[in-house]
Amino acid sequence: MKLLTKTTLYFLLIMLPVFTAGAFFLYNRFNKEIKHETDEELLNDQLEWVRYLDTTSAGNPVFRISTPEFNIRPVDAPVQRKPRLTTVDIYQEPEDTYAPFRQLSQVITVRDQHYELIIRKSLIEKDDLVKNIIHVMLLAFGGLLVFALVSNWLISRKIWKPFYRSLDQIQQLQLNKLAKVIFEQTPTYEFNQLNSSLTSMTARMYQDYLNMKELTEDAAHEMQTPLAIAQSKLELLLQDESLTAAQQRNILLSYDELQRLSRLNHSLLLLAKIENRQFPVSAPLKLAAVIRKYLQLFEELIAEKQLTINSQLDEESEWPLHPALADLLISNLLGNAIKYNYAGGEITLLLTARSLQISNTSELAAIPADQLYQRFKKQQDTYSNSNGLGLAIVKKMADSYQLTLTYLHTGNVHQFTVTLP
Structure with missing residues (x-):
């Protein structure tokens, strides 16, 4: 994962809980403020009603009013010093649903008679107002979060540009061109x-x-x-x-x-x-031509052992190799295929756009994996003129130029495959 992506994800993981907590806090705060304002209105209404009731006669029709917003009825309960404020749900017949109300209830005395006074105020419109405010705030928070993410990404991308330019220079370094490497000065x-x-x-x-x-x-x-x-x-x-x-x-x-x-x-x-990478690649070469050249150079050895050559070569296959290294690759692998073969044996050459496969028959056993590319390790004591560096050189060349070299032994056939990255 790229550093810029990782930074953005961490920023998002931090900001999401913060914005969520902020949204819940504001929602609860709005609810409390609305309830507080509604309670103050109820207390003012209750004070006005008490004053009005003190000036009316006992037969006033007001004592028989019973509505969802206002209700007064005689009770035997003791007088309450403070009103009781609660939130209740009242059934609304036209809408066939329950609606929230803020309710004030208190037992009061009017001309030595105890009455329970109930005053309610609907919270529907205020709840709708809170929801609308929350929706607006969520949109604002979402926009702010997107803006912060985009701004953080753009700013970070600009700040980290010098780092990525230096990284590109490092990735393209070549030993023979190190003297020309200059890393730029930055404001950071x-x-x-x-x-x-x-x-x-x-x-x-x-x-x-x-x-x-x-x-x-x-x-x-x-x-x-x-x-x-x-x-x-x-x-x-x-x-x-x-x-x-x-x-x-x-x-x-x-x-x-x-x-x-x-x-x-x-x-x-x-x-x-x-x-030391002293063989720079100036242009890709056609490997089939190199193979044909060494088949001609080894023609006498092939004839001496009466070997059968089976070749299937892609003439257009181009490999990013220095000519000296291409000669080294083919001469070592093909030379070994001839040297370790038996009289009347076979050699198979298969060249495609991405791989080279050289197989040869042999009476010799498979090469142990831990000794395959080991320096100064002769694969067979029979050949005293070998210095044990042929396959080590091929392996080093493959590793240095990002080629894949594999070995497979099946029956009496030894097979080496070189694959482009």
Whole structure:
């Protein structure tokens, strides 16, 4: 969930109970105020009626009035010092319903005779007034809530814009372009602190990248030169006819190990370059052409083992890979499929718009999952010329360029699948 959405939801969760509580408070307050005003009116009416009754004769028709709003009748109950105020529901025949009334009742004395005086005032219109006021206030509260939410969202979006711009820059970072990364100054202190830290961090990363790149380049130059000299010297020694068979065999073994060391050095440097993303992708390439190129390069090995090649290639499939990495991917996977196959076996190549699948028959067992991409782990001791870095390099390349590499073993078939994100 995005930060802006989360902030808006929290604001909504806080404001809804506040507005609801405010609406209930105002409703109760209005009811109390209306009842208070109605009670004051009833008390004034009761005072006027008492004064009037004190001036009338006992035979006045007023003592026989009985209506929903006014009623007076003789009683034997004692005189009440204070009137009693209550809310009652009175049946209304025309509407066939009960209507709320505010009622004042009190036992009074008129010419030594006790009477119960009841005065009522209808609350229908006042209740309607309260409901109308509440509806208006709810609409106002709802509008205010929507306005507050929209305003909060717009303001937060504007305030957080510098953060999202910095985030976009971080997501698009490439090691070989770190020197050009500049985080903008903003009016917000905290964002300036964040951008300052990011600028410092990217500067250190770029310096580390340059140091590592320099190291790999120096290592490639410094190590390959003495290795090449040692190999040439051994080649000269092998041409010396005075050497015994045992001496020639020892020199030949040393020459083979130097070649293996040279390949190992090349593979380690290649791994370092892949990890440092020193193979930028300028344009997608058609992988089918690369596959066909290596099928031709490995043609003699394929013929020697009498392998059957089954290929189904999407000629328009374009992959976001550097040409050197595409060569690395195909040469390693196809080379392994040939190397670990048996005579008369099969290799199946399936290239689609989103995936590459290379399968080969083999008499060798499945590769253990914990050793599949482990560096310097030879998959089979039979092949002494392997340095154990082929699949490790392919895996590192896949991880660095967001490709998915999977392995499946079924029966006597080993299958590697590379999938685009």
